[in-house]
Amino acid sequence: MDKDKSEMRVDKKTSMESRSQVVFFRLSVEEYELMRKASEAAGSKSLSSFARFAVLFWLNSHSPGVGPIEEEVQRLRAKFMDFEVAFRQFMRSHLNETGAQPGEGLIASNRHE
Numbered sequence: 300m301d302k303d304k305s306e307m308r309v310d311k312k313t314s315m316e317s318r319s320q321v322v323f324f325r326l327s328v329e330e331y332e333l334m335r336k337a338s339e340a341a342g343s344k345s346l347s348s349f350a351r352f353a354v355l356f357w358l359n360s361h362s363p364g365v366g367p368i369e370e371e372v373q374r375l376r377a378k379f380m381d382f383e384v385a386f387r388q389f390m391r392s393h394l395n396e397t398g399a400q401p402g403e404g405l406i407a408s409n410r411h412e
Contacts, residue, residue, distance in 0.1 A: 334346060334349070334350070336388075337349065337384055338350075340384045340387040340388050340391070341380075341383070341384055341387070342387075356376075356377075356380075359373075360373035360374075360376070360377065
């Protein structure tokens, strides 16, 4: 996932200097909660950062001139991101329910190597 994020990032200095435009939109309470939970599960530093990433991801995956291979790669990336969010939610829920610490009780096949 880090590679996906880095592909959409612009140099931080350039990015911050060029971010002069503001976009506002309204969400229902349900939409807001869904976005907040997804942002938290994805480990985003803020809702704005998560929204910017999601919009840029969509724009990059729906660019004109994208061929079938690129479309498939983007589809798989989106599925992987969905899986990652679901996995983080599952692990957070598991840790909350069991009181376990991260890494406890997980099978580690490489533990003895």
